Amino acid sequence: MPNDSTFTCFVRRDQSFDFNWHFHREYELTLITAGTGVRYVGTTVELYRPGDLVLLGPDLPHTYASERSENLAEAAVTQFQYDFLGPGFFELPQFRSVQSLLERSARGLSFSDVPEELRADVASLPGFASAVQTVRLLDVLHRLATDVAPTPVTGAGYTAAPSTVVRDRVDVVCRYLQQTHTGPVHLDEIAGLAHMSPTSFSRFFRQAIGCTLTDYVNQLRVETACKLLTTTALPVTEVAARSGYRNLANFNRRFRELKSMRPTEYRAAYLQPVPPPEA
Structure with a gap:
């Protein structure tokens, strides 16, 4: 300032x-x-x-x-x-x-x-x-x-003003997840980025972010699905797969938990016009 x-x-x-x-x-x-x-x-x-x-x-x-x-x-x-x-x-x-x-x-x-x-x-x-x-x-x-x-915007579980060490570790982990969340996410691999054991990392992540690693990844995947639902005409099955869900039932369940509606309902409510293909 x-x-x-x-x-x-x-x-x-x-x-x-x-x-x-x-x-x-x-x-x-x-x-x-x-x-x-x-x-x-x-x-x-x-x-x-x-x-x-x-x-x-x-x-x-x-x-x-x-x-x-x-x-x-x-x-x-x-x-x-x-x-x-x-x-x-x-x-x-x-x-x-x-x-x-x-x-x-x-x-x-x-x-x-x-x-x-x-x-x-x-x-x-x-x-x-x-x-x-x-x-x-x-x-x-x-x-x-x-x-x-x-x-x-957020729930009451986040940690305000974490230390610089915590901030840097979370930045590394969340930056990595932002790029890779549509593929398999393995706890031991993510914990390794923070130089921690899986058990210690799970506790650390929940304290720093306010939710579990699984919950956080689901948020990332569902938001990716929202973008695909509103900017493409891909079938819901393909949206689920591209968002990181190999099981359609699990995708539908997680989507409803976070958005309080089905993927098809979300698409109908928020669909953006898809530009026609170039000639």
Whole structure:
């Protein structure tokens, strides 16, 4: 964060967002403005698309990851500390709704059904001088607190502010799983990446992430399936196989556990137009 400011607003733009599991003391408001990928927050793995708007509290482990493509990955990011407007500011009666919003962001908050005007205001924050940014950020937080019903992103089982050693081990493991989860996943192999025995690693992973390795891999696989269901016309059996499930019944069961609907229902609800093949 710049030394001459109590908060920072910037545009993150690249060919892709690389996996980098991390945490920091600042609150973070992120609006995806271009590109698609996977958002990892605490115990939760979810797809993101343009318009995805999330507020993360301090020390909440997270990362965004996308595949390299012709289209840029882009996000408007604002980071600030609780007292960026001065000690006790949000304890003032007129700002208690914002204080409540910030408290709830400890689990991460996802905002859907956000008015386009509000979304545009979030996207425009990096373009203003610091004084104007301050006023506009306060206005954005107030409107998010009063006009939009957020949804918690993660469960209560994640570990906030893990040590640097834990962070680095989890980053190595999760980065590897991000690339390999559609194939067989063997506990002893994954434990070896962290230089731990399988038993010690299982305990470590659950404490650091808040869920078991099996549960985490299932989240990765189901999100891969969601992407295939909504961007291709592949049969469900093929989607299951490409997502890492060799047994269709197991795929259907895991999918319903995480999405509360069958794969065919998900496809019908979220299917994106598939472009026609080139002539």
